[in-house]
Amino acid sequence: MTKPVRVAVTGAAGSIGYSLLFRIAAGEMLGPDQPVILQLVEIPPAMDALKGVVMELEDCAFPLVEEITTADNPFDGFDGANIVMLVGGKPRGPGMVRADLVEANGPIFVDQGKAINDRAADDVRVMVVGNPCNTNCLIAMNNAPDVPNERFTAMTRLDQNRAKSQLSTKSGVAIKDISNMAIFGNHSKTMYPHFFDAQLDGKAATEAIDDESWLKEDFISTVQGRGKAIIEARGASSAASAANAALEHVRDWFRVTPEDDWVSMAVPSDGSYGVEEGLIFSFPVRCDGEGNYEIVTDLELNDFAKEKIKITEDELKKEREIVADLLK
Ligand SMILES: NC(=O)C1=CN([C@@H]2O[C@H](COP(=O)(O)OP(=O)(O)OC[C@H]3O[C@@H](n4cnc5c(N)ncnc54)[C@H](O)[C@@H]3O)[C@@H](O)[C@H]2O)C=CC1
Numbered sequence: 001m002t003k004p005v006r007v008a009v010t011g012a013a014g015s016i017g018y019s020l021l022f023r024i025a026a027g028e029m030l031g032p033d034q035p036v037i038l039q040l041v042e043i044p045p046a047m048d049a050l051k052g053v054v055m056e057l058e059d060c061a062f063p064l065v066e067e068i069t070t071a072d073n074p075f076d077g078f079d080g081a082n083i084v085m086l087v088g089g090k091p092r093g094p095g096m097v098r099a100d101l102v103e104a105n106g107p108i109f110v111d112q113g114k115a116i117n118d119r120a121a122d123d124v125r126v127m128v129v130g131n132p133c134n135t136n137c138l139i140a141m142n143n144a145p146d147v148p149n150e151r152f153t154a155m156t157r158l159d160q161n162r163a164k165s166q167l168s169t170k171s172g173v174a175i176k177d178i179s180n181m182a183i184f185g186n187h188s189k190t191m192y193p194h195f196f197d198a199q200l201d202g203k204a205a206t207e208a209i210d211d212e213s214w215l216k217e218d219f220i221s222t223v224q225g226r227g228k229a230i231i232e233a234r235g236a237s238s239a240a241s242a243a244n245a246a247l248e249h250v251r252d253w254f255r256v257t258p259e260d261d262w263v264s265m266a267v268p269s270d271g272s273y274g275v276e277e278g279l280i281f282s283f284p285v286r287c288d289g290e291g292n293y294e295i296v297t298d299l300e301l302n303d304f305a306k307e308k309i310k311i312t313e314d315e316l317k318k319e320r321e322i323v324a325d326l327l328k
């Protein structure tokens, strides 16, 4: 019998949670043969709503779900967890940037980091969705001194998926034939979708799309501004596409990344590409199938790319200053 994996999810009664949990339970994240124990975490006022979500999960009778637990605090919620998905927190509304959430959401990640440190399994892997996700991840990591830093990641997979979709629409190349689309930096409007190394049906993006000004301007700003555009259109921030990206982030962390491709994850910088060590920065990475990854370090970046990377690095340094008190 395969041992179940314990997956803890915060914000489990929220919009992303509602799109995410049923897919994890169906085996879409860890595979069709991997049993799971779902450990759902919310704040006290949302525990009634969470009860309803649990009833619905039960009513699906998912064969892979061995147990569902609920908790109104991260210490109970993360007990023995192998995977912790930190989704909970306020979403932004119209007119806000993600960094505006740092005061509301940042403090949540102090206790969550401590709870991971004290209660999660020794092999725990953490991914942060709640915004501003890079800086929240930095806070959690700094409050979990006994957990290796490389276990802490934040989500830029949605940005990678958005970028691929834009390239596909512009070029007519099918999504499945697009690879090597890296997101660098912060999950914010300064992120840098690095199209120069993207491959479209075996061709460089700049060859497949004969319109460099579109790539340098419209493409980048569309990907950077997609979250805002969705909030304006929907009146609420992206949820199903965010849940899909969260699921893919974890799925691909435990899969071998094909040698001729990579995935984007915000991880603690090791100084690659001159990015200050320790910042939670999105890079192209390759995973080994066992829950480990390596940053792809051999891209030759031109001045345009270097300049964009510097802008998003500077923004992350500023966000770090704002939360300095939460990093002690
Ligand atoms: N990184 C990314 O690409 C994306 C990030 N997000 C972010 O994800 C977060 C969640 O978004 P939604 O699900 O749409 O929001 P939502 O408001 O629908 O749900 C959030 C849930 O988190 C819960 N929560 C708040 N504080 C908590 C805590 N301390 N512990 C446990 N649960 C807590 C709330 O009770 C609520 O049920 C937001 O911060 C949003 O900005 C959203 C889309 C993409």
Ligand SMILES: O=C([O-])CC(=O)C(=O)O
Residues within 6 Å of the ligand: 091, 092, 098, 131, 158, 226, 227, 228, 230, 231, 237, 238, 242
């Ligand atoms: O834009 C937002 O606030 C939600 C989010 O992170 C995204 O959709 O990328």
